[in-house]
Amino acid sequence: MDVRIARLARDADDAASGLQIFADEIPERYGEISGNISEFVSLGEALRDLDRTIELELDRFGPLSGIVKHDIDLLLRSLQYTMKLITQMFEKTYMTKHSGSPPYRMLWDDLCERVSREEPRPLPSRLEFYSAYIQTVLDALNKRRGTVRIEDMRNRINPLLARQDPRKSLHIDFGKLHLNVPDPARTPRPRPTTPMARPPMASFASFPPFPGHPSMPTPNPFVPPPVPEAPAGAPLSPTFSNSSQQTFSSGQTWSSTSSGQVVHWAQRIFDGRHSMSPLHHRGRPTGCAGSAWPEAIERLQSEGFIQLMRIPAEDVPMFNIKLYYRPFDHRARLLLSTKDGYGRPLRYCIPLTSIKLQRENSSLLLWRRRDDGKLGLWGSLHFAYFERMALFYATFVSMKKQDQAKILVDLQDYFPGEKEEFGGEIADVQLLHAFRIFRDRDSGCVRFEASARRGAMIGTPIWTAFVTQYLQSPQWMRRINHRAVELDELRPYVFCKGYKPPKSPSGKYMLQFTSRKGMMIWKGTLSSY
Incomplete structure (x- = not known):
């Protein structure tokens, strides 16, 4: 180091x-x-x-x-x-x-x-x-x-x-120096003959079992401490208990540094290193119809939640969208904050598992169950560009699925507006993923998506990549064998801890299809753009 x-x-x-x-x-x-x-x-x-x-x-x-x-x-x-x-x-x-x-x-x-x-x-x-x-x-x-x-x-x-620092600067003419030819003296040392160990398919590495699951035996059963009840009118979920249905979750989605900082995969998503495809059909403006809760941030901090990301609303000034996360049980919260006409803070907080996220044109609608059992609109988030909306949706859905609380059937998320141009299966050694090409009907943006193919996390995004700008380049992809291709450029956004999409021996990202026919159909789909 x-x-x-x-x-x-x-x-x-x-x-x-x-x-x-x-x-x-x-x-x-x-x-x-x-x-x-x-x-x-x-x-x-x-x-x-x-x-x-x-x-x-x-x-x-x-x-x-x-x-x-x-x-x-x-x-x-x-x-x-x-x-x-x-x-x-x-x-x-x-x-x-x-x-x-x-x-x-x-x-x-x-x-x-x-x-x-x-x-x-x-x-x-x-x-x-x-x-x-x-x-x-x-x-x-x-x-x-x-x-x-x-x-x-x-x-x-x-x-x-x-x-x-003019005293220490030193300019060197690199005109005659090249990195194109490796130094012959630096011959690689032999690599270990034992292949890199990968977890079996049953314990999918992207979503390892959380503590207390039978596949992770521990000396004592894991029982998370109860979450204090929210005050009357405060939009928090019921107290989590160990009687909640246990599903696969990202049990290794955080780590602490020496300074106590928590690292989570969601902190790497909104890096701005993607294309920007404008959305033309405007949806509802950003806003929240929930009950304001001034002490929301203090309550979250006291309960062990950590802020992972904060992005400003794109159509309302001083309106912030924040995601919070608690490491020991992977509970996740959405916090919307703004100010009223007098400059006083307004905060709205709700668990991700209490929300149904649904796309409507350029907006993501936030639905929650009312007292009468029907769904009511809790809020809406407007996005000017498709990529940012797709990344937020995938982040939200992945954190929601990795949360240990049970998700009600009528709160399953929905992202219409895209056309599935291809659907197949790719492999990463022992891991099998569903692989699709989506084209957004409004913005025209094309993206790849790999998702869980089986188990409790089925359909949950593993990674996505926006590829519109590469489709016209004949040098972008190269065939490795009758089932695999490597891609010259790709920026995958990964929605789980510890997983990296496979790369070819040359260091470029690759797609390994499970059948020759699947790869041929995939290539035919790309050639139609």
């Missing part, structure tokens, strides 16, 4: 957490600051990927080449200076606490000005550049060859580093 990379990854996580306060305190800059939070989360993940890849490379090939080491050093040095700006801003908030509320707006404006003095680009652009730089280095390491983008990366980071 590289200490510098690990420390910078933790710093990126801390920056994302610390900026939440700035977003709350400066509502008119919420969208801008939220964009930075998302970029810091993505950057932390990219740094951890880089650390793991370097460790693997050292095991297999020995020391890295000088040019790769220098590329990584340029990145880390520049990133350290950027993180120093963030840390100094946070330190100023601590120093002003004794005199009242820190001047968040002034501190944020000062940070933006300091960033712009170093280069004429905003902070989110720089953070995105760092993530892209890391991906370029990873491509070079994984594929054993360089890419044309590395020159552009160096041309940007060298001037930036020179302005960050």
Whole structure:
């Protein structure tokens, strides 16, 4: 493990957490600051990927080449200076606490000005550049060859580093250096002959049994502590008990770092690295018809819930959509927050298992069961782009299915508006997934989806990828054998912990069909676009 990379990854996580306060305190800059939070989360993940890849490379090939080491050093040095700006801003908030509320707006404006003095680009652009730089280095390491983008990366980071610290900057002419040919001296060491162990199909790795399930014997039965009853009128679910029907859940969907931070797959979904396909048929506006509950956040925190994500509504200012999660029993909550005409906070909270999510044009409708047993509209969420709506829907459905509480039959979610262009089956060693191609009738967006093919989680999304921009490229896919193809570009969004879609020996994502006929029909479907 590289200490510098690990420390910078933790710093990126801390920056994302610390900026939440700035977003709350400066509502008119919420969208801008939220964009930075998302970029810091993505950057932390990219740094951890880089650390793991370097460790693997050292095991297999020995020391890295000088040019790769220098590329990584340029990145880390520049990133350290950027993180120093963030840390100094946070330190100023601590120093002003004794005199009242820190001047968040002034501190944020000062940070933006300091960033712009170093280069004429905003902070989110720089953070995105760092993530892209890391991906370029990873491509070079994984594929054993360089890419044309590395020159552009160096041309940007060298001037930036020179302005960050002129005394230590050093520009190297890489014109005659290449990553295209592997160093013959770095011959890979023999890999272990034992294949990588994968769990059997009965204990599907994407959704492992939760503690207390018969397939996970424990010395003592797992009985989660009861959830306190909500006050009258508060939209919380009934108390969870161990008598609830036990279904397969993602028992390993979280982990704690040394700082106590909880990591969940949902935190990686809204990274902005996807296409943007506008929705033309407008649905209902964002809003909530439930009972406001001012103490919702305090209650969630006291019951052990942790905020996983927060995204701003796209049509209503200062309206936020948040998802909360409790690690020990995987309970999940939806929290909608806004302000009334006097600036007072309004909060609405409900369990995911008490909601039916249904698409209507560009909106997702939230239905809940009324006292008379019928469904009533609790709220609605508007989306301007199909990809964001599809990602939220899949995240919601997956967390709902992984929740240990029983889901009523009439609260099954529904996502109309897409046409299924292909349906088949793909394999990942011993794991079999249903595989489909969907085309949205409104936006025209085309996406792949793999879902659970059997068991209690049947139909639950495992991963999805938006592929509209690749369909016209003849080089996008390449046949490996009569049942498998590899894809030159793909960005799968995974909705469970610990699963990674399979890759070919060249490091590209691949689809392994269970029949030759299935692959031929799939290729014919793509050729029709």
